[in-house]
Amino acid sequence: MTAEVVSVGTELLMGQTLDTHSSTLGRLLAEHGIACHRRTTVDDNLSRIEGVLREALERCDLVLTVGGLGPTADDLTRDAIAAALGEPLEPVPHIEMRLREYFASRGIDWNRAIARQALKPRGAETIDNPNGTAPGLHARKDGKTVVALPGPRGEFGPMVEGPLRAILESLAGGETIRSRTLRICGLGESQVEAALGEIMASEDPVVAPYAHPGEVHLRITARGASAEEAESVIEPVERQIREILGANVFGRDDQTLETVVLGLLRERSARVATAESLTGGGLSARLTGIPGASDVFAGGVVAYSAALKESLLGIDADVLQAESPVSEAVARAMAEGARSRLGAEYGLGLTGNAGPTADAGRKPVGQVWVACAGPGGTWATSHRFVGGREDVRTRAAQAALVLLRQMLLSEAER
């Protein structure tokens, strides 16, 4: 079973609108184990849309289109699908009735443009669109399937989550597809692959790795006659992976490192405070991006200068004079200062050179120290990150969260 996504719209090609819908559909196809090798975006031109659809239908079993179903002159997807399938367009009485009522109630005269939305290629079915005027389309011919989805966000989302999911499950042979993502920190993609060995080659469930800054995500996908059956295929593999990777697995599905760390703090009724230099508030912004974070996030300080490190964090002037701002000693003192001055059980200190040039202390770009101070002492790690200023800052914040998580977990073990 293979699929392609065709998104329609000159505004997409001109870069005026970002094509997020194709990404959404890509994730959904992957979840259903439907292979997708190609995605095409085409402008609002009838013969070109038709051409793209014909080519796609030759290569694969299922084509999902997005956009071009509305009433304006540049909404041509419906006509192009009919042409590509070699079927005439015909009116759908119940849709037409609904549209007539809708527009009459708004004092808008019925016209040809509106009426086009009540047409469908012969043999196709319409998909109800409770959030807009143009219905979706679901056409099958010669073993091929075309599903046309509307572009507006409020119409696209619900049609994908409801009717499209049902169509995909039925196409996947009545089978139910379930997938689970394990989130891993502290190991690179190749280390994860090496550690898991043959598990990565498993065909049922399929295990696929995805690298993110400072994280690896492993998606485990299985199919079965029922949700329980699919879950029962995933479960032993998930257990095996967790046994091999241990505490490197920090979360599942949508759990981010910050939600996991905030959750661990909440369980312990403990709070964290931050002292940042190179990340400039990025770590605290990330933690406070999570609703309810203020329960366990005490506060933060952004301090580049020695003066502020002394006044806000109470760091010893001797340390600041003797040591480079990018050093283990300063990272530790920042973490300890955040902990004591901001009144939290845990303090994180981050210092480093985010670039673009080597700093006054001649530390190379990407050199970072993070420290975590807790009731049992202070830990510190040094890093040398590759990449631009944003990359280095993101990875430094990630490293600080990893260190805090390690400390919280190690304390639970004792």
Add this chain to the structure above:
Amino acid sequence: MTAEVVSVGTELLMGQTLDTHSSTLGRLLAEHGIACHRRTTVDDNLSRIEGVLREALERCDLVLTVGGLGPTADDLTRDAIAAALGEPLEPVPHIEMRLREYFASRGIDWNRAIARQALKPRGAETIDNPNGTAPGLHARKDGKTVVALPGPRGEFGPMVEGPLRAILESLAGGETIRSRTLRICGLGESQVEAALGEIMASEDPVVAPYAHPGEVHLRITARGASAEEAESVIEPVERQIREILGANVFGRDDQTLETVVLGLLRERSARVATAESLTGGGLSARLTGIPGASDVFAGGVVAYSAALKESLLGIDADVLQAESPVSEAVARAMAEGARSRLGAEYGLGLTGNAGPTADAGRKPVGQVWVACAGPGGTWATSHRFVGGREDVRTRAAQAALVLLRQMLLSEAER
């Protein structure tokens, strides 16, 4: 002159990465008057990438590829371009030397995977990549052009702005295209359009609006036999727009609100400090995202609790008891506390409810106060932003920067 964009990457098709680069390229092609009817995304499969390239080269004059130039086994774009053009790959000595030095300095052994990045199709040129290891490619054959760009953000952006722009101008038939973007704050897109009236309908130069959170960008594009000629078409229209919109135009081209504000501070040898609650460090992270910000960014404090507002910012306990945390009085006191405690000429205070639920003080989601304290007094504005937690936080930071800019400009007038 027609072009197509080909983005390469299984992660794009699976919806794990959003394809923003294709949008960027779409805007650039449009600016240069190069028609783009189709964009394709293809997975990391050599024969499929080659197939997509062959098809695209048959339909159009210029193919831009993104991604797949790196060292790993799934980076196949270089090989696919060579195959589609029917040219062998050959090593580029100066690139190889650069890579050898780069990896040796990092203690990484030279290997075949790394070496592949120093290859190019015969007859092609490499495009220097000062921000990464893999160079870009610029190949011409039989009247067709292929330009291959790297996927990582920090490498893609500079290669597009420099070398790709130069290539597009030379391809645009010797005609020079110039465009300028005016960045506007304090007005919505429809207000801008209404204020500019007929200017928006201009055909030479073309004026196109783009809405961003808290900003509107107006792109003015003109073509001419020379850069001077194109500039001379843009200039009177830019002047007209600036006259109508006044100080709402805050910047040009790549100038962000934070770079503009940092620049105004630098001119005045003044510094700013921040006191944030709802934005949780997002404003300081944004300011410090700009290289060199630490010259004029004194530091920041993230304080949700009354205790920290008192201890770190020196806010009067009476104010904190009498007033809701989301109030004009608290925003003002935070701004003034940041200014005095962090030793800066200007202090910004931000408080509000970012959601998702109404806070303890019963302030509705989106209610925000921002204040700016300076040598001449303290200003405050209240806002009611629509959207999710991230939207509200982004717009609050934006509002604080707008307020600081207003204060800095008004002081210059006096």
